[in-house]
Amino acid sequence: MTNYHELDEFKDVFLEDSFVIGIKESEVEISFGVELVLCENHPMHRPPKIGEQYCYQxxxxxxxxxxxxxWLEKSNSGFTDANGSVDYGNIDIFQFSxxxxxxxxxxxxxxxxxxPPIIRYLAVDF
Known part of the structure; x- marks a missing residue:
């Protein structure tokens, strides 16, 4: 299997430190809501906010x-961070064939x- 970085749309993002904030599933699509880490080469990249390690979008x-x-395994357990928001961890592995x-x-x-998956960017928060 091939790593997600080989997909053009995913070459300048880093999923392993991005946070999954929700998963929606229907008969025709499944979507992962994420706080996505943008790498420095990404056209939307900006310096990280104060207190953050990465540029999140x-x-x-x-x-x-x-x-x-x-679904080979499914968990609805979330993690609450210091500011009270809940996430479901990262996308640790994303491979395709x-x-x-x-x-x-x-x-x-x-x-x-x-x-092939696409990324839909939501409102930019500067």
Whole structure:
């Protein structure tokens, strides 16, 4: 399997330190709401806010035209950080082969057959 960095849309993001803040699933798509770490080469990158290690940007990672979703493990346990917000950990592993994607983190393990994922960036917070 190939690492997510090989997907053009994901080459300038760092998922291992991004935070999953929600997962929405329907018959046609699954999306991961994330506080996404933008690498320095990303066109939206800006210096980290005071008290933050990285440049974070709210985004959704969307797998559209889903043909099959297989939850190998699922956890709804969240973590509460110092400012009171809840997240479900990181995306520790994101690999793919052909049109199948495998993701893993504290929130669970999942196999998805779909179109290539896209990142939808939400309002920029400067």
């Amino acid at each position: 709210d985004a959704d990672i969307i797998f559209g035209n889903v043909r099959h979703i297989e 052909s049109k199948e994607y495998y993701l893993e983190g504290d929130w669970g393990r999942i196999r998805i057959s779909s179109d």
